[in-house]
Amino acid sequence: MSLAEKLAPENIKKLIPYQSARRIGGTGRLWLNANELETPLLFQDNQSALHRYPDFLPNDIAVAYQAYCETSQPTLAVRGADEAIDLLVRTFCQPGKDSITICSPTYAMYQFCAESMAIDVIDCPLQAPDFSLDVDAVVCAAKRSNLVFLCSPNNPTGQLLDRDSIIAILEQTQQHALVVVDEAYIEFELGQSVVELIDHYPNLVVIRTLSKAFGLAAVRCGFIIAQPSVLDFIAKLIPPYPMPDSSAEIVLNALSPNGIAKVREHTQKLLATKQAFVDQIAHLDWIERVYPSATNFVLVRTEPGFPLFELLLEQGVVTRNQAHEPNLADCVRITIGSEASMNEVGKIICNLPNRLTTSTPHNKDIDHEQTA
Numbered sequence: 478m479s480l481a482e483k484l485a486p487e488n489i490k491k492l493i494p495y496q497s498a499r500r501i502g503g504t505g506r507l508w509l510n511a512n513e514l515e516t517p518l519l520f521q522d523n524q525s526a527l528h529r530y531p532d533f534l535p536n537d538i539a540v541a542y543q544a545y546c547e548t549s550q551p552t553l554a555v556r557g558a559d560e561a562i563d564l565l566v567r568t569f570c571q572p573g574k575d576s577i578t579i580c581s582p583t584y585a586m587y588q589f590c591a592e593s594m595a596i597d598v599i600d601c602p603l604q605a606p607d608f609s610l611d612v613d614a615v616v617c618a619a620k621r622s623n624l625v626f627l628c629s630p631n632n633p634t635g636q637l638l639d640r641d642s643i644i645a646i647l648e649q650t651q652q653h654a655l656v657v658v659d660e661a662y663i664e665f666e667l668g669q670s671v672v673e674l675i676d677h678y679p680n681l682v683v684i685r686t687l688s689k690a691f692g693l694a695a696v697r698c699g700f701i702i703a704q705p706s707v708l709d710f711i712a713k714l715i716p717p718y719p720m721p722d723s724s725a726e727i728v729l730n731a732l733s734p735n736g737i738a739k740v741r742e743h744t745q746k747l748l749a750t751k752q753a754f755v756d757q758i759a760h761l762d763w764i765e766r767v768y769p770s771a772t773n774f775v776l777v778r779t780e781p782g783f784p785l786f787e788l789l790l791e792q793g794v795v796t797r798n799q800a801h802e803p804n805l806a807d808c809v810r811i812t813i814g815s816e817a818s819m820n821e822v823g824k825i826i827c828n829l830p831n832r833l834t835t836s837t838p839h840n841k842d843i844d845h846e847q848t849a
């Protein structure tokens with residue numbers, strides 16, 4: 478019995494995927510099986526058949542992404558990495574019985590998805606001072622967990638997790654848990670992906686997205702890559718028509734050689750902009766640390782109590798306050814924008830008054846928003 482089969486709850490094992498009209502398919506002359514309109518009504522001059530449901534699984538996209546990742550393992554297109562997280566938790570955990578492991582501070586959606594389904598969360602915090610994995614703690618927690626979420630590069634800290642530590646965890650959890658490596662930001666250090674390890678570790682699942690380096694956050698496209706023994710269970714839960722035709726078309730263009738070349742070129746530019754921004758601000762004496770980043774953001778730690786988030790907001794610059802994270806008080810996460818924006822923000826930061834004693838009121842809406 479595969480690990481995935483061991484972990485999947487009985488109800489998931491028995492589940493027969495919803496038999497949508499597209500999934501059942503068939504051949505014929507008149508298609509009257511899905512309660513659609515038979516001819517286009519609105520947008521008649523549009524080439525795409527908007528009156529028809531899309532494919533139940535966009536296979537051409539899955540194949541294109543497989544080529545992009547240079548893997549022989551199957552890929553499953555989903556509506557963003559967030560849907561990947563949700564599907565994984567729903568496929569492999571039972572409410573009130575199972576648990577997942579996370580390594581805080583990390584992307585908040587792992588915990589949110591689990592807790593929304595009454596699934597326990599075991600936290601094995603990343604270790605100071607460089608947010609490294611506590612391998613022994615994770616391996617120990619994995620014995621009681623169905624899923625271990627590792628985010629590499631990690632949001633909000635920005636660093637890659639150590640590859641040998643990930644391998645050590647994969648080795649020691651093979652009988653217990655699926656290890657999900659969230660590579661949402663991997664294009665910013667593509668050589669560090671662990672996708673090729675899926676060939677050796679049936680307990681490894683990789684999550685990807687087109688929302689970051691590909692610049693397609695509005696399209697809502699992510700991927701799950703894993704061995705078929707794992708992916709087959711997840712595919713059971715996928716909604717009948719997951720991806721709108723309009724998104725599928727954009728995704729296919731993005732994954733063309735032209736699209737990929739553009740992404741690579743832009744990524745290099747963005748990395749140079751990030752370095753210039755870090756060089757501009759790192760010397761300020763109220764900045765304790767700009768953490769190394771393998772992403773399109775940087776985490777800045779100020780001296781205790783310095784209200785960087787609020788001061789930037791006063792000047793119309795919206796960043797992400799990390800005050801809610803126990804080990805990240807006095808940290809602000811700043812996304813790297815265009816060269817012009819980062820020049821401007823760099824100048825604003827350099828001109829902030831040193832050692833402020835007064836603090837400005839928080840903007841609650843922005844301060845408490847915790848996802849992306």
Ligand SMILES: Cc1ncc(COP(=O)(O)O)c(C=O)c1O
Binds near residue numbers: 659
């Ligand atoms: C680490 C990480 N994983 C997943 C996501 C969700 O990405 P998507 O837009 O593909 O749902 C984000 C979004 O910020 C993220 O930071």
